[in-house]
Amino acid sequence: MSTQKPIKLTGSRARPLTGLARVAGDKSISHRSVMLGAVAVGRTQVEGLLEGDDVLATAAACRLLGARVEQLGPGRWQIDGVGLGGLAAPDQVLDMGNSGTAARLLLGLLATHELSATMTGDASLVKRPMGRVIEPLSRMGAKFTARDGNKLPLTIEGAVLPVPLVYELPVASAQVKSAVLLAGLNAPGATSVIEREPTRDHTERMLGHFGADMRVEDIGNGKLQATVVGRPELIAPKDPIRVPADPSSAAFPCVAALLIEGSEIKLPDVGTNPRRTGLYETLREMGADLRFENEREEGGEPVADLVVRASELKAVDVPASRAPSMIDEYPILAVAAACARGTTTMRGLAELRVKESDRLAMIANGLAACGVRVESGDDWLSITGDGRPPAGGTTVATAFDHRIAMSFLVLGQVSAQPIAVDDAAAIATSFPDFVALMNRLGGSIS
Ligand SMILES: O=C(O)C1=C[C@@H](OP(=O)(O)O)[C@@H](O)[C@H](O)C1
Numbered sequence: 001m002s003t004q005k006p007i008k009l010t011g012s013r014a015r016p017l018t019g020l021a022r023v024a025g026d027k028s029i030s031h032r033s034v035m036l037g038a039v040a041v042g043r044t045q046v047e048g049l050l051e052g053d054d055v056l057a058t059a060a061a062c063r064l065l066g067a068r069v070e071q072l073g074p075g076r077w078q079i080d081g082v083g084l085g086g087l088a089a090p091d092q093v094l095d096m097g098n099s100g101t102a103a104r105l106l107l108g109l110l111a112t113h114e115l116s117a118t119m120t121g122d123a124s125l126v127k128r129p130m131g132r133v134i135e136p137l138s139r140m141g142a143k144f145t146a147r148d149g150n151k152l153p154l155t156i157e158g159a160v161l162p163v164p165l166v167y168e169l170p171v172a173s174a175q176v177k178s179a180v181l182l183a184g185l186n187a188p189g190a191t192s193v194i195e196r197e198p199t200r201d202h203t204e205r206m207l208g209h210f211g212a213d214m215r216v217e218d219i220g221n222g223k224l225q226a227t228v229v230g231r232p233e234l235i236a237p238k239d240p241i242r243v244p245a246d247p248s249s250a251a252f253p254c255v256a257a258l259l260i261e262g263s264e265i266k267l268p269d270v271g272t273n274p275r276r277t278g279l280y281e282t283l284r285e286m287g288a289d290l291r292f293e294n295e296r297e298e299g300g301e302p303v304a305d306l307v308v309r310a311s312e313l314k315a316v317d318v319p320a321s322r323a324p325s326m327i328d329e330y331p332i333l334a335v336a337a338a339c340a341r342g343t344t345t346m347r348g349l350a351e352l353r354v355k356e357s358d359r360l361a362m363i364a365n366g367l368a369a370c371g372v373r374v375e376s377g378d379d380w381l382s383i384t385g386d387g388r389p390p391a392g393g394t395t396v397a398t399a400f401d402h403r404i405a406m407s408f409l410v411l412g413q414v415s416a417q418p419i420a421v422d423d424a425a426a427i428a429t430s431f432p433d434f435v436a437l438m439n440r441l442g443g444s445i446s
């Protein structure tokens with residue numbers, strides 16, 4: 001949570017959104033390109049890197065660990081790697097800010113480097129569970145001293161003799177999967193992660209792109225096993241990595257355009273990795289007029305241009321099995337559901353409770369304050385709309401959560417009365433250009 005002065009912003013009834021919306025680079029892919037660049041041999045070039053606070057925290061940490069990480073121009077970065085095993089002990093605490101991805105993935109890399117480092121984060125990150133990575137990484141030989149045993153700040157001592165691991169994920173988490181695979185990079189032999197519910201696979205794809213011996217197999221019973229063979233020659237790719245626009249960020253202008261009558265927008269170069277597109281599938285089921293055009297592949301990731309037209313939405317049941325492919329999109333889906341006709345039920349949401357805020361509670365309380373009928377349980381939400389936007393006319397608490405802030409600013413642009421958010425500063429963690437982009441399209445956030 002920021003120590004800076006809160007930034008209060010208000011979303012008010014907007015004109016139809018039109019035009020081209022270039023959305024910021026994918027956060028997950030940006031973190032990974034900097035981290036893999038830092039441990040590869042040679043110079044990794046990146047285009048379209050997300051320059052949000054979360055990724056800048058990864059860049060700063062990789063510098064403290066000895067890699068050269070430089071910005072050449074807007075979105076254009078280069079990383080001179082130290083080679084696998086070459087990370088150096090940092091002479092300062094690694095501050096991962098608000099970013100769970102930065103903290104957990106970096107702990108993976110550090111776990112098999114013979115060094116000691118202390119890591120912390122902001123008031124939100126220090127509340128989030130780290131036991132989920134401490135447990136497997138300890139089995140690989142790393143040692144941890146953590147506040148309350150499983151929270152930041154913590155000190156990690158990387159393994160002197162790393163042990164490879166076969167690990168079945170107890171929770172559907174790409175961050176835990178990635179932490180174990182990244183630790184496996186500098187362990188002898190093969191390290192595998194087994195998952196029952198497929199989570200985003202950017203680490204697997206990018207490891208392949210850097211030349212690692214990486215394979216993913218279907219091992220039956222609905223399980224996938226991702227295996228990396230340790231101590232590969234990890235080589236900086238010849239061509240720059242082009243980071244697609246983030247489908248999780250594109251979700252906000254997309255839902256705004258669906259809800260604001262008369263809108264039609266185009267979002268170029270959006271990542272369409274099927275492990276990330278659950279929201280778009282759900283919106284289509286709700287009757288959304290959205291289509292992906294010009295589908296292609298760039299740097300091992302599928303991308304397309306997303307065209308969205310205002311649509312009348314109807315309620316749907318969102319199955320728990322879809323949660324991993326849209327885990328960050330429930331706040332904005334809840335906004336769409338509040339304006340749809342009927343009762344939308346979303347299940348399998350337990351993980352929402354351990355994000356930047358308890359998102360399940362923040363969505364339920366925020367929508368109720370805006371006049372929406374909401375019910376919730378431990379891991380589910382149901383939202384009833386009558387096909388028209390709700391009353392609004394309130395200030396919603398965000399708990400320094402970027403996705404909560406952006407979601408309610410979208411709702412404020414369609415609700416009968418404006419909706420303010422108490423602090424929009426966190427938006428800079430993932431989508432620094434959000435307010436300017438929305439207003440350029442015809443939105444009304446000030
Ligand atoms: O691996 C990643 O880049 C991410 C994985 C997800 O977290 P979990 O692994 O905790 O589900 C997601 O919520 C986060 O925004 C980014």
Ligand SMILES: C=C(OP(=O)(O)O)C(=O)O
Pocket residue numbers: 054098099100101102328355356403430
């Ligand atoms: C959960 C998120 O990120 P992280 O876990 O990296 O903080 C998010 O961006 O919604």
